[in-house]
Amino acid sequence: MPSLSVFGAQWGDEGKGKLIDLLARDADLVVRYQGGANAGHTVVVGDEKYVLHLIPSGILHPGKVNVIGNGVAVDPLKLLEEVDGLRQRGIAVSGANLRLAANAHVIFEHHRLIDQLSERWRGEGRIGTTGRGIGPAYADKSARTGLRVGDLLEPGHCRTRLKAALAEKNALIQKVHNERPLDLEGQLDRYVSVAERLRPFVGDTGGEVRAAYRAKKRILFEGAQGAMLDIDGGTYPFVTSSNTGANGISSGALVPPSFIDRVVGIAKAYTTRVGEGPFPTELKDAVGDRIREQGHEYGSTTGRPRRCGWFDVVAARYALELSGADGLIVTNLDVLSGFPEIRAAVEYKLEGRTFSTWPAHLASVERAVPQYTTFPGWSEDITRVRRFEDLPQRARAYVEWLERELSVPIVMLSVGPDREQVIPRGLQPF
Numbered sequence: 164m165p166s167l168s169v170f171g172a173q174w175g176d177e178g179k180g181k182l183i184d185l186l187a188r189d190a191d192l193v194v195r196y197q198g199g200a201n202a203g204h205t206v207v208v209g210d211e212k213y214v215l216h217l218i219p220s221g222i223l224h225p226g227k228v229n230v231i232g233n234g235v236a237v238d239p240l241k242l243l244e245e246v247d248g249l250r251q252r253g254i255a256v257s258g259a260n261l262r263l264a265a266n267a268h269v270i271f272e273h274h275r276l277i278d279q280l281s282e283r284w285r286g287e288g289r290i291g292t293t294g295r296g297i298g299p300a301y302a303d304k305s306a307r308t309g310l311r312v313g314d315l316l317e318p319g320h321c322r323t324r325l326k327a328a329l330a331e332k333n334a335l336i337q338k339v340h341n342e343r344p345l346d347l348e349g350q351l352d353r354y355v356s357v358a359e360r361l362r363p364f365v366g367d368t369g370g371e372v373r374a375a376y377r378a379k380k381r382i383l384f385e386g387a388q389g390a391m392l393d394i395d396g397g398t399y400p401f402v403t404s405s406n407t408g409a410n411g412i413s414s415g416a417l418v419p420p421s422f423i424d425r426v427v428g429i430a431k432a433y434t435t436r437v438g439e440g441p442f443p444t445e446l447k448d449a450v451g452d453r454i455r456e457q458g459h460e461y462g463s464t465t466g467r468p469r470r471c472g473w474f475d476v477v478a479a480r481y482a483l484e485l486s487g488a489d490g491l492i493v494t495n496l497d498v499l500s501g502f503p504e505i506r507a508a509v510e511y512k513l514e515g516r517t518f519s520t521w522p523a524h525l526a527s528v529e530r531a532v533p534q535y536t537t538f539p540g541w542s543e544d545i546t547r548v549r550r551f552e553d554l555p556q557r558a559r560a561y562v563e564w565l566e567r568e569l570s571v572p573i574v575m576l577s578v579g580p581d582r583e584q585v586i587p588r589g590l591q592p593f
């Protein structure tokens with residue numbers, strides 16, 4: 164099977180960076196299809212730690228082609244910062260191993276600024292965005308006022324379009340938000356000058372990926388954020404502005420849906436969320452604090468402490484169903500070592516009614532009371548375990564229970580941040 168899609172089955176930060184890095188070994192192409200530098204994919208290789216925001220994690224393996232597809236919102240300054248950072252650490256980055264869609268939308272300084280100003284404007288109703296300009300850039304894409312990477316490469320055209328866009332944005336910045344407008348000439352010079360550095364990477368990535376699929380190359384589609392942050396299926400409006408699961412691949416990489424062969428979700432053995440919005444199994448107590456400390460649950464993009472809670476079967480089942488997942492990878496199982504008991508939500512209760520399917524309406528999610536199943540915990544350190552049968556019996560029982568409840572095979576477990584800290588359970592990447 165030539166393609167595999169890996170996506171976050173919770174609210175992001177499920178450990179996709181490490182797993183994609185691992186699976187990239189067997190892939191020919193690694194393709195990002197949505198999101199932008201709001202993502203933070205952490206990969207640990209020996210003593211080295213890499214945090215990638217825009218470039219697919221496959222870049223750490225020589226000979227792989229890494230694609231930033233048309234569905235990604237690209238901040239060129241961040242992208243070049245990432246390229247420079249990788250090169251300084253001895254990783255080769257060129258037009259041969261990094262491809263950038265000419266039709267991907269560009270995030271400008273004004274998008275970042277408006278993202279932050281809009282959050283301030285919303286006050287109590289804020290989304291808790293990463294402040295990276297994601298929402299405003301996708302809004303311009305839909306409003307058909309955005310600029311794409313290909314526009315940047317034509318200086319005259321770029322100046323005209325950016326000038327028109329900035330005139331409107333500056334009015335918003337000044338008149339609505341009472342802030343100083345951005346300097347038009349300074350912005351024009353800045354983006355026109357970085358454009359040349361992007362040129363070697365830019366191409367028709369949709370065509371390249373389709374040709375690679377037809378040539379039976381092994382393609383790994385790398386999702387960012389998580390299914391519960393999906394603009395359509397997630398906890399709207401507390402979501403990001405793209406389709407985060409396998410549902411986003413076709414439009415975000417410009418490949419037909421029939422090119423998506425296998426789909427695997429990734430979920431932590433518990434749940435975390437950053438930013439605002441409903442989170443039924445959140446623990447606002449010492450147990451939640453302990454998960455945060457044991458799991459080092461602080462954002463890799465913003466450094467914000469993550470909200471922590473128990474595993475939510477209702478939400479995960481829904482997330483897996485949305486993307487048609489045929490397998491699940493469970494990460495951070497080691498973080499649960501030492502808890503006297505472990506819980507997982509199996510149903511919600513609302514106004515005397517019990518249900519086990521995710522409600523479509525946000526207000527119901529906010530008022531739902533999760534109903535838990537409780538498991539005895541284990542105390543052993545499991546970070547060195549590499550075979551399922553070597554896990555403590557209680558850890559195995561928890562994993563097997565999750566598998567039954569979710570009706571999807573758990574095809575791999577992760578028990579630490581390093582590439583090697585995994586327990587295979589039958590995942591055949593390609």
Ligand code: IMP
Binds near residue numbers: 294387402
């Ligand atoms: P935005 O994507 O910056 O607009 O943020 C919208 C929501 O998605 C906020 O709750 C963010 O915290 C969340 N979010 C965005 N990117 C990530 C991510 O990579 N991991 C986890 N949450 C994210």
